[in-house]
Amino acid sequence: METFNYSVIKSGMIKSSQYPEFNWDGTTSADTNFLQSLYEKMKVEYPKYYKMNELCQSGVLSALLSLPKNYEVDYDPDKLGLIVQNNSSSLVSDFPYSKEYYCTREKIYQPKPSLFTYTLPNILIGEICIKQKLLGENFFFISEEFDLEPILDEVRFLFETGVLEGCLIGWAEVNPDNINNFFFFLTPDSFNNHQLGEQINQLYFH
Amino acid sequence: MENLLNNLKQQIIDQINLVGLTPESIDNDSPIFNEGLGLDSIDALEIVVLLEQHYGILVNNPEDLSDHFVSIRTLAEFIEKNQVSAVS
Numbered sequence: 677m678e679t680f681n682y683s684v685i686k687s688g689m690i691k692s693s694q695y696p697e698f699n700w701d702g703t704t705s706a707d708t709n710f711l712q713s714l715y716e717k718m719k720v721e722y723p724k725y726y727k728m729n730e731l732c733q734s735g736v737l738s739a740l741l742s743l744p745k746n747y748e749v750d751y752d753p754d755k756l757g758l759i760v761q762n763n764s765s766s767l768v769s770d771f772p773y774s775k776e777y778y779c780t781r782e783k784i785y786q787p788k789p790s791l792f793t794y795t796l797p798n799i800l801i802g803e804i805c806i807k808q809k810l811l812g813e814n815f816f817f818i819s820e821e822f823d824l825e826p827i828l829d830e831v832r833f834l835f836e837t838g839v840l841e842g843c844l845i846g847w848a849e850v851n852p853d854n855i856n857n858f859f860f861f862l863t864p865d866s867f868n869n870h871q872l873g874e875q876i877n878q879l880y881f882h
Numbered sequence: 883m884e885n886l887l888n889n890l891k892q893q894i895i896d897q898i899n900l901v902g903l904t905p906e907s908i909d910n911d912s913p914i915f916n917e918g919l920g921l922d923s924i925d926a927l928e929i930v931v932l933l934e935q936h937y938g939i940l941v942n943n944p945e946d947l948s949d950h951f952v953s954i955r956t957l958a959e960f961i962e963k964n965q966v967s968a969v970s
Contacts, residue, residue, distance in 0.1 A: 709902065711902070712902040715902070722920075723916075723917060723918060723919055723920025724920045725902075725920075726900040726901060726902055726903045726919070726920065727898065727899070727900060727901075727920065727921075727925075728901065729899075729901060730901060733901060733902070788897065788898070788899060788928060789924050789927075789928065790897075790898045790899040790924075790925065790928065791899055
């Protein structure tokens with residue numbers, strides 16, 4: 677039994693430990709835009725959502741599905757942290773950006789500012805922190821693959837030193853054809869569970 | 883007018899890169915900025931570019947547009963009155 681909240685958003689699957697009403701196994705609908713469907717089902721109503729790229733949209737939804745229901749009351753916002761990893765950084769926006777930037781003899785065509793804004797991966801943690809009011813430490817790591825140990829070490833240190841009281845952690849890998857997000861929320865008590873690392877890896881890899 | 887409204891919505895979606903929105907999902911009379919579509923001052927400049935590119939409307943002082951930047955409908959009415967030629 678897990679001792680932490682978690683969510684999985686993949687192309688073809690949605691799973692949330694605390695919002696099972698949004699779980700989806702991909703077989704009940706032929707909806708090609710399942711992220712938009714999830715946004716509507718969750719009744720988020722955050723106009724800025726539509727300006728975000730797919731990395732940020734899916735990350736914001738993953739955060740909503742993973743944060744404890746009363747986190748704004750139960751935790752000091754200055755002690756809520758966010759750590760996210762992925763493999764392909766912000767390539768989901770970098771490629772369209774580079775495609776739009778080209779020169780002819782007459783003119784230099786520059787990409788739209790709305791596209792440029794999302795050509796850094798840490799915009800994802802910015803969007804989540806602004807929306808959810810997570811005001812503590814935050815990091816974005818680029819990693820070959822989901823790498824739990826260094827993150828758990830960092831979070832344990834931040835808990836032991838009193839810097840954080842809660843931390844949302846995520847793997848957010850998004851490309852034009854696929855989404856693979858896995859987010860979970862840890863507190864100092866989570867580390868009392870001696871199988872914590874095994875349980876997290878089990879949820880991610882299976 | 884209906885065609886202009888739909889074209890304008892699609893052009894705004896493309897210009898500002900509004901991921902997941904369709905013209906049908908945008909209300910003609912909802913606010914464009916802050917609540918509603920949630921656009922900001924940088925997006926306003928993008929719309930100014932759009933007005934020039936698609937409708938041949940040159941805007942020297944974007945602040946003069948504030949009364950027309952209320953909703954899709956007010957923007958379309960402004961285009962109808964000031965359109966030089968349909969560029970695209």
